[in-house]
Amino acid sequence: MFDRFDLLRKLSDGGIVWIESANDLQTAKERIKLFAANRPGECILFCQLTGTIVVTEISTASDEPSGG
Numbered sequence: 454m455f456d457r458f459d460l461l462r463k464l465s466d467g468g469i470v471w472i473e474s475a476n477d478l479q480t481a482k483e484r485i486k487l488f489a490a491n492r493p494g495e496c497i498l499f500c501q502l503t504g505t506i507v508v509t510e511i512s513t514a515s516d517e518p519s520g521g
Contacts, residue, residue, distance in 0.1 A: 457502050460485055463495040472496075478507070485510050 456474035458481035463469050472488060475481035481498050489496045489510035498508040 455501070457500060458507065459499045459501060460488065461497040461499055462488070462492075463497060465494075469497065482508060 456476045458475045458478065460472045460474065460481065461469045462472055473484065475484055485496050485498045485508055489512045493513050494511070496510045496512075497506055498510075499505070500507050
């Protein structure tokens with residue numbers, strides 16, 4: 454069996470970089486939320502089975518908690 458979901462990060466130049474993969478949708482959604490919470494930018498969850506984007510998480514520096 455193969456991992457069905459790829460977690461990708463969109464780069465500022467429009468390119469994408471693969472971060473990791475997950476076998477099931479629940480795990481993939483948990484991982485994308487974790488990555489989006491810790492790094493500003495756009496994360497994409499791509500389903501290899503259907504060839505579609507399932508989830509896009511966008512976070513900015515202002516979304517992060519302030520230290521103080």
